[in-house]
Amino acid sequence: MAILDRRINxxxxxxxxxxxxxxxxxxxxxxxxxxxxDLQKKYPEFNP
Incomplete structure (x- = not known):
């Protein structure tokens, strides 16, 4: 997976x-x- 964009909501x-x-x-x-x-909780190895 890859991060394409980021926003504050x-x-x-x-x-x-x-x-x-x-x-x-x-x-x-x-x-x-x-x-x-939520992504970091579900995938602890995910570090953007």
């Missing part, structure tokens, strides 16, 4: 960093915005 009154992820073996148009904190 507000969710439930909290500021969160989101990253646009290009997933392995998927087309670029299938990239999704994911919460950076």
């Amino acid at each position: 507000k969710k439930q009154g909290r500021v969160v960093t989101e990253v646009l992820i290009q997933w392995s073996n998927y087309f670029p148009e299938d990239a999704t915005w994911e919460c950076l904190f």
